[in-house]
Amino acid sequence: MKQEKIPYKIYLNESEMPKAWYNLRADMKKKPAPLLNPATHKPMTADELAGVFCEELIKQELDNTTPYFEIPKEIRDFYKMYRPSPLVRAYCLEEKLGTPAKIYYKFEGNNTSGSHKLNSAIAQAYYAKKQGLKGVTTETGAGQWGTALSMACSYFNLDCKVYMVKCSYEQKPFRREVMRTYGASVTPSPSTETEVGKKILAEHPGTTGSLGCAISEAVEKAVTSDGYRYVLGSVLNQVLLHQSVIGLETKAALDKYGIKPDMIIGCAGGGSNLGGLIAPFMGEKLRGEADYRIIAVEPASCPSLTRGVYAYDFCDTGMVCPLAKMYTLGSDFIPSANHAGGLRYHGMSSTLSELYNQGLIEATSVKQTDVFEAAEYFARVEGILPAPESSHAIRVAIDEALKCKEISEEKTIVFGLTGTGYFDMVAYEKFHDGEMSDYIPTDEELAIYRAKLPKID
Amino acid sequence: MKQEKIPYKIYLNESEMPKAWYNLRADMKKKPAPLLNPATHKPMTADELAGVFCEELIKQELDNTTPYFEIPKEIRDFYKMYRPSPLVRAYCLEEKLGTPAKIYYKFEGNNTSGSHKLNSAIAQAYYAKKQGLKGVTTETGAGQWGTALSMACSYFNLDCKVYMVKCSYEQKPFRREVMRTYGASVTPSPSTETEVGKKILAEHPGTTGSLGCAISEAVEKAVTSDGYRYVLGSVLNQVLLHQSVIGLETKAALDKYGIKPDMIIGCAGGGSNLGGLIAPFMGEKLRGEADYRIIAVEPASCPSLTRGVYAYDFCDTGMVCPLAKMYTLGSDFIPSANHAGGLRYHGMSSTLSELYNQGLIEATSVKQTDVFEAAEYFARVEGILPAPESSHAIRVAIDEALKCKEISEEKTIVFGLTGTGYFDMVAYEKFHDGEMSDYIPTDEELAIYRAKLPKID
Numbered sequence: 001m002k003q004e005k006i007p008y009k010i011y012l013n014e015s016e017m018p019k020a021w022y023n024l025r026a027d028m029k030k031k032p033a034p035l036l037n038p039a040t041h042k043p044m045t046a047d048e049l050a051g052v053f054c055e056e057l058i059k060q061e062l063d064n065t066t067p068y069f070e071i072p073k074e075i076r077d078f079y080k081m082y083r084p085s086p087l088v089r090a091y092c093l094e095e096k097l098g099t100p101a102k103i104y105y106k107f108e109g110n111n112t113s114g115s116h117k118l119n120s121a122i123a124q125a126y127y128a129k130k131q132g133l134k135g136v137t138t139e140t141g142a143g144q145w146g147t148a149l150s151m152a153c154s155y156f157n158l159d160c161k162v163y164m165v166k167c168s169y170e171q172k173p174f175r176r177e178v179m180r181t182y183g184a185s186v187t188p189s190p191s192t193e194t195e196v197g198k199k200i201l202a203e204h205p206g207t208t209g210s211l212g213c214a215i216s217e218a219v220e221k222a223v224t225s226d227g228y229r230y231v232l233g234s235v236l237n238q239v240l241l242h243q244s245v246i247g248l249e250t251k252a253a254l255d256k257y258g259i260k261p262d263m264i265i266g267c268a269g270g271g272s273n274l275g276g277l278i279a280p281f282m283g284e285k286l287r288g289e290a291d292y293r294i295i296a297v298e299p300a301s302c303p304s305l306t307r308g309v310y311a312y313d314f315c316d317t318g319m320v321c322p323l324a325k326m327y328t329l330g331s332d333f334i335p336s337a338n339h340a341g342g343l344r345y346h347g348m349s350s351t352l353s354e355l356y357n358q359g360l361i362e363a364t365s366v367k368q369t370d371v372f373e374a375a376e377y378f379a380r381v382e383g384i385l386p387a388p389e390s391s392h393a394i395r396v397a398i399d400e401a402l403k404c405k406e407i408s409e410e411k412t413i414v415f416g417l418t419g420t421g422y423f424d425m426v427a428y429e430k431f432h433d434g435e436m437s438d439y440i441p442t443d444e445e446l447a448i449y450r451a452k453l454p455k456i457d
Numbered sequence: 458m459k460q461e462k463i464p465y466k467i468y469l470n471e472s473e474m475p476k477a478w479y480n481l482r483a484d485m486k487k488k489p490a491p492l493l494n495p496a497t498h499k500p501m502t503a504d505e506l507a508g509v510f511c512e513e514l515i516k517q518e519l520d521n522t523t524p525y526f527e528i529p530k531e532i533r534d535f536y537k538m539y540r541p542s543p544l545v546r547a548y549c550l551e552e553k554l555g556t557p558a559k560i561y562y563k564f565e566g567n568n569t570s571g572s573h574k575l576n577s578a579i580a581q582a583y584y585a586k587k588q589g590l591k592g593v594t595t596e597t598g599a600g601q602w603g604t605a606l607s608m609a610c611s612y613f614n615l616d617c618k619v620y621m622v623k624c625s626y627e628q629k630p631f632r633r634e635v636m637r638t639y640g641a642s643v644t645p646s647p648s649t650e651t652e653v654g655k656k657i658l659a660e661h662p663g664t665t666g667s668l669g670c671a672i673s674e675a676v677e678k679a680v681t682s683d684g685y686r687y688v689l690g691s692v693l694n695q696v697l698l699h700q701s702v703i704g705l706e707t708k709a710a711l712d713k714y715g716i717k718p719d720m721i722i723g724c725a726g727g728g729s730n731l732g733g734l735i736a737p738f739m740g741e742k743l744r745g746e747a748d749y750r751i752i753a754v755e756p757a758s759c760p761s762l763t764r765g766v767y768a769y770d771f772c773d774t775g776m777v778c779p780l781a782k783m784y785t786l787g788s789d790f791i792p793s794a795n796h797a798g799g800l801r802y803h804g805m806s807s808t809l810s811e812l813y814n815q816g817l818i819e820a821t822s823v824k825q826t827d828v829f830e831a832a833e834y835f836a837r838v839e840g841i842l843p844a845p846e847s848s849h850a851i852r853v854a855i856d857e858a859l860k861c862k863e864i865s866e867e868k869t870i871v872f873g874l875t876g877t878g879y880f881d882m883v884a885y886e887k888f889h890d891g892e893m894s895d896y897i898p899t900d901e902e903l904a905i906y907r908a909k910l911p912k913i914d
Contacts, residue, residue: 081465111840112879173886177885183837376638383539383568422571
């Protein structure tokens with residue numbers, strides 16, 4: 001039987017690693033909506049973005065037609081330190097579930113940032129260095145992105161200034177310490193270092209911060225500091241472009257063994273992982289060459305795709321960023337305590353939003369305790385303790401595999417295991433102690449934030 | 458140039474993974490000294506050990522002549538979930554150091570236990586299950602071994618009872634929580650669950666525990682509970698046997714590219730990693746087929762090889778275990794605060810001790826701040842945040858590479874990177890804040906403990 005030859009872990013050779021990123025937008029007939037200038041409501045130009053982002057990254061951000069961008073050699077060399085990541089055949093999980101389904105997961109957690117975030121961090125740091133900048137600023141919630149960027153900046157000897165959501169800063173001192181090991185400076189947000197931070201602190205004394213607020217501070221710091229630009233770990237087109245390395249490797253590994261997946265599952269916060277994982281598969285789908293079910297999984301506590309609206313909205317609380325058209329819950333929406341910090345964003349990548357709107361992606365939401373049940377099950381069976389974010393995909397992959405069992409169907413499931421949960425043990429503890437909340441926002445609550453959306457013609 | 462073809466990471470194929478463990482002792486002319494019964498001072502028999510250890514493991518422990526033990530299929534299948542581990546060519550480190558040396562490291566940290574400990578844990582759990590036991594007991598200091606054993610027991614559905622040194626239990630709640638995720642019960646030691654624990658608590662109220670004390674409790678629990686045995690993560694011959702998988706993979710990967718190392722460097726606490734890493738190389742050395750420099754690196758705060766004596770000593774504080782002949786500082790010796798918890802053991806594997814005594818291994822000790830300097834340097838250059846234990850080997854590998862630079866010699870260095878430091882950020886924080894101690898015991902202090910060694914004819 002052919003299947004028996006498939007190893008537990010499929011590793012590509014170095015020579016098989018992608019040499020170019022794939023730009024999904026090039027194959028979209030209807031393109032994602034452009035970023036708008038919040039003052040004029042006109043599409044943002046490269047010039048307008050130049051104060052915030054690096055030049056080369058702006059080109060990537062605005063380019064909806066070029067299908068491939070060559071990965072510079074310096075970045076490919078860095079990738080070789082932790083990539084290719086394994087595509088794992090979940091033999092143990094299949095056996096334990098007693099399912100006829102074939103389950104594969106692309107594991108992005110085998111690097112010190114603990115997630116896929118490093119794929120874009122190193123690219124963004126490279127272009128910043130190439131432009132001769134002194135450093136970059138960013139925000140981090142759960143801490144993976146901040147860690148990844150710290151590593152990337154350390155590699156290229158760039159200054160790295162991270163605004164970390166205050167409650168995370170206090171609850172995750174170890175994440176902070178990892179960033180410090182890589183030489184980054186980490187400031188709890190909101191801080192008194194920025195005007196927007198001071199304003200927020202004056203209006204909400206004692207606030208523990210939010211991602212939207214940290215973004216505002218990081219952007220302000222970048223545009224007011226000489227030789228600095230702002231970088232972001234998700235949502236943007238450029239990030240999805242860099243993250244396409246995940247999907248390209250996955251597809252190459254599957255092709256090597258003649259495997260065609262039936263469905264591809266990924267967690268979705270801002271969309272960096274899902275957008276990267278599905279890229280080449282969605283490309284085939286858009287070109288009519290193949291069909292796949294593609295499933296975005298989001299937390300029921302922050303359901304932007306499943307319960308949001310498709311509209312222009314602010315990307316940040318301080319409203320200093322361009323407006324993006326996306327599925328959004330409103331930029332003021334703060335989800336209830338949810339331990340998957342990476343999925344707490346009110347909006348969603350414009351590209352994924354447009355694909356979802358066209359019906360090319362399905363979306364589903366899952367409750368927090370169901371997610372941790374799947375996480376613990378997976379840890380015990382497959383040996384990897386997953387990040388809470390990744391565990392959203394695990395939950396749905398398990399559910400789909402069980403459906404296959406029920407109807408005796410031998411489907412091939414691929415999901416993205418974006419990272420490890422080693423810095424999330426407080427969440428696991430809450431789960432073990434039965435102290436985890438499954439709060440889901442009511443329709444009335446969501447309506448309040450929806451009413452505050454900016455009015456764009 | 459041949460060297461250019463060597464990838465950043467050498468992965469063996471599944472079919473190239475070792476199918477048998479290599480028993481170094483079979484090739485030793487002078488064998489390691491046997492374990493002695495603490496009451497009679499006669500060599501321990503299999504029968505005497507049967508109440509403490511699993512039967513199959515006792516056979517492995519006492520067998521000094523069989524060169525290879527087949528790895529059971531169930532264990533090889535588990536290995537496939539996280540092995541083969543990569544042999545990494547440290548291109549970035551070489552470049553940064555500007556050394557002509559070629560540096561390779563065998564990285565054992567890509568699994569949830571975070572270290573090589575899983576290699577033996579799964580073997581010991583397998584034999585316990587095969588014997589029809591209900592569960593196993595053990596101790597853990599830094600927490601890697603306890604985590605590894607929890608994972609292994611969860612896989613085979615065995616009960617796992619871990620005594621964790623109290624200060625670690627309190628300082629490392631996340632390690633504890635990982636074990637809990639895998640269903641293990643974790644008790645801070647000394648506890649009131651055992652007679653020896655109660656005795657120690659009565660004599661030293663408020664003690665924060667030690668590894669030797671936790672061993673005593675775990676052994677007592679095993680021998681007084683029906684269907685339980687005790688398992689240990691280092692020091693013993695059986696552990697070195699299982700860990701030979703590290704060295705066998707390393708040698709196979711090097712052979713694939715025709716690389717012959719000049720020196721092999723590993724950290725040494727009880728000897729599990731070093732003994733495993735060097736096994737096949739030492740075999741060649743013992744059989745006169747090749748020569749290698751082999752360097753054991755220990756902390757200056759706990760220098761059993763470099764400043765201990767070669768003598769019979771107790772393995773634990775409660776003196777319930779057999780006596781082992783080894784380089785030891787005395788079983789009462791408690792090293793000063795040292796963040797490499799895995800290297801705080803007073804003794805050393807009998808096998809490694811005998812090899813060291815025969816002059817086949819070199820040993821060196823390094824100061825804690827020097828170790829963390831190397832750790833941070835390595836993290837920034839190679840992208841992996843190393844465990845404090847592993848960083849002892851990094852320190853010496855860097856020093857040797859710099860010597861090569863000085864004298865323009867193109868040596869090939871292989872070192873063991875046993876694990877990651879994600880649960881050791883408190884130590885990194887102390888280092889960053891300049892609060893790390895470099896205390897080294899005085900000759901007078903060491904003499905006190907040496908005087909207490911048992912007198913064996």
